[in-house]
Amino acid sequence: MRPFVSIRSRQAGISHLIRARTTAVAALIVLTGSLANLPAHAAAPASLSVLQGVPAAPALQLPFPCDQQWRLDTWGHAPALDMVKEPDQQGTEGATLVAPASGTVNQSYYHSNAGNVIQINHGGGWFTTYLHLQSRAVGVGAGVAQGTLIGRVGRTGPTSNNHPHLHFELGYDSNGNGEASWGYSGAERVRPAFNGVTYGGGDNQTHRNVTSRNCGTSSGRVYEASSANGWQSLPTGISGVSGSALAVGNVDGTKFIYTVVDGKVYEASSANGWQSLPTGISGVSGSALAVGNVDGTKFIYTVVDGKVYEASSANGWQNLPTGISGVSGSALATVNVNGTKFIYTVVDGKVYEASSANGWQNLPTGISGVSGSALATVNVDGTKFIYTVVDGKVYEASSANGWQNLPTGISGVSGSALAVGNVNGTKFIYTVVDGKVYEASSANGWQNLPTGISGVSGSALATVNVNGTKFIYTV
Secondary structure, eight states: OOOOEOOOOOGOOOOEEEEEOSSSSOOOOOOOOOOOOSSSSSOOOOOOGGEEEEEEEEOOOSSSSSOOOEEEEEEEEETEEEETTTTTSTTTTTOOOEEOOOOEEEEEEEEEEEEEEEEEEEEEEEEEEEEEEEEOOOOOOOOOTTTTTEEEEESSSGGGGOOOEEEEEEEEOOTOSSSSOOOOOOOOOOOEETTTEEEOOOOTTTEEEEEEOOOSSOOOOOEEGGGGTOOOOOOOOSSSOOTTEEEEEEOOOEEEEEEEEEEEEEEEGGTTTOOOOESSSOOOOOOOOOEEEEEEEEEEEEEEEEEEHHHHHHHTOOOOOOOOOOSSSSOOEEEEEETTTEEEEEEEEEEEEEEETTTOEEEEOOHHHSOOOOOOEEETTHHHHEEEETTTTTEEEEGGGOOOEEEOSSOOOSSOOOOEEETTEEEEEEETTTTTTEEEEEEGOOOOOOOOOOOSSOOOOOEETTTEEEEEOOO
């Protein structure tokens, strides 16, 4: 195991860490950006959760699937932790990374030093940050439940020194700017606790064979409400699902719900009392999920490591690559127009369209600047409509106007929860504002009205129309 020590980068006010081989006891400090002298050993801040006036820290579990064992090292940057898989680091690269607690993604981008970075806002001023990821499965605004797949462990960014590991930090937003600084001595990072055990108390500490108890919670329950019952939200009995992966379909009046549990896709139907059964599809992102129906054949679309896969009920849910790649792991939509299937994805905030008629060639629509996970589509009499969220505002574009992205007037919504439906030519948009579901329609000038549904995840939202009755599904 090669130790590494802190570095300070003044570039964009952010710095991180670099791994260095040493043959002596003293570690080599490498500086990036302007020169500075960092203390060789800085005392780790006390856990802020015990200080007066500071909300309790979230109840974190290790950010890896249940029962996996990982090694945790502070090296010279306590209370930050570097994590590699036990017993010999094999399997670290590409390992599944899951949310240690529920929250909302507030950072998801590539940093020039730290590589792929994700930060999650857990509420109460608490944030967790993940560096050097091989891939990111969630975009800014995505809501996550504990155990939701958020990415893969990697070695991106020069400060990983090309050594696969997860750099993890728990931070408290002490200055109230809506995020937690990370990656350098003096940042807002504090000692984390996993499953009630605190780590990161000082430099050069090693914790071996730390076992993940990220084994699912009682949350992740799917609820159904309908326009016929005044939007009364009733439990389906489906539980333990990822908080941001939810899709629904209608085949001849039978409703189907698709969810993700531990990277595996499950199907339940109104005809079987919502019994959730495995499809056999696995290894998928916890938040990228779309379904379609073509003449009674159901299709499921998922994202695995940035690549879009298609499975159908006609092939026993065999998950086959479409050839579409490099896409966001949290934004995916599909629509059927006269038997031709269309897939919509987001790449660097830009919406792309591919169709079964063009061999899934992924072409830009011209829509840009959108949230990484708020994407929905609908077909109205052969015209395709795309809905996106930009800075909390909902936009509509159609194939009939050359995908010109126009504001609907709906604003202040979650950047990751969006669903649309069509009832006899009238389009309906469903959004989430502060955990409450709102409905707007093209018939009322997109006036956004409360449904009365509340307490939902910020990113799990789906809708379906059955013979004129609208159904909303939430987690």
